[in-house]
Amino acid sequence: ELKVEQNPLFLSMQEGKNYTIYCNYSTTSDRLYWYRQDPGKSLESLFVLLSNGAVKQEGRLMASLDTKARLSTLHITAAVHDLSATYFCAESSGADGLTFGKGTHLIIQP
Amino acid sequence: DVKVTQSSRYLVKRTGEKVFLECVQDMDHENMFWYRQDPGLGLRLIYFSYDVKMKEKGDIPEGYSVSREKKERFSLILESASTNQTSMYLCASSLGGALRYEQYFGPGTRLTVT
Numbered sequence: 001e002l003k004v005e006q007n008p009l010f011l012s013m014q015e016g017k018n019y020t021i022y023c024n025y026s027t028t029s030d031r032l033y034w035y036r037q038d039p040g041k042s043l044e045s046l047f048v049l050l051s052n053g054a055v056k057q058e059g060r061l062m063a064s065l066d067t068k069a070r071l072s073t074l075h076i077t078a079a080v081h082d083l084s085a086t087y088f089c090a091e092s093s094g095a096d097g098l099t100f101g102k103g104t105h106l107i108i109q110p
Numbered sequence: 111d112v113k114v115t116q117s118s119r120y121l122v123k124r125t126g127e128k129v130f131l132e133c134v135q136d137m138d139h140e141n142m143f144w145y146r147q148d149p150g151l152g153l154r155l156i157y158f159s160y161d162v163k164m165k166e167k168g169d170i171p172e173g174y175s176v177s178r179e180k181k182e183r184f185s186l187i188l189e190s191a192s193t194n195q196t197s198m199y200l201c202a203s204s205l206g207g208a209l210r211y212e213q214y215f216g217p218g219t220r221l222t223v224t
Contacts, residue, residue: 043202
């Protein structure tokens with residue numbers, strides 16, 4: 001059974017701090033996606049990681065992929081309130097499209 | 111930009127009603143998907159389609175059916191709505207050739223069945 005596990009599922013942090021969300025998956029996928037979801041809204045694509053060692057950055061968010069460890073990370077640098085959202089990772093080795101993690105609910109407090 | 115639209119943002123239906131949720135994408139994508147999202151359960155795949163008139167069951171197809179008569183349109187049908195189908199429904203599409211490509215999501219339909 002394909003599994004995608006995110007850790008933590010809930011995170012409350014202060015503005016200005018750094019933190020990392022972890023995404024472990026159980027297959028040999030070489031393609032990993034990160035999405036953001038604001039409350040009551042749909043999923044918005046953040047990053048597409050296509051190979052081992054891939055690193056992508058957008059503003060205060062940086063995502064990386066280690067296919068040998070079956071691990072992707074989403075690192076938040078100097079968090080700001082606007083980054084409060086739920087973040088999903090998804091991997092693509094399944095026969096029916098993407099397999100999503102349960103999401104990390106991130107709250108950033110002033 | 112890929113655009114995926116869904117017919118309603120909010121919908122309230124009564125138990126036993128037949129419910130149609132419509133999804134349209136404008137980027138000529140071959141693959142289309144229907145998910146439901148519930149607190150603590152993440153996204154669960156209901157059905158997907160990789161071509162016109164083709165459909166495949168996802169993880170939780172019971173109580174649902176789908177229709178894809180045109181490439182750009184994928185409909186989710188609740189034959190007889192029940193209260194346990196109250197949820198957020200998300201439609202997505204992706205390029206053809208494989209099911210592993212990035213999915214683009216619509217705004218979602220929040221369905222309440224009373």
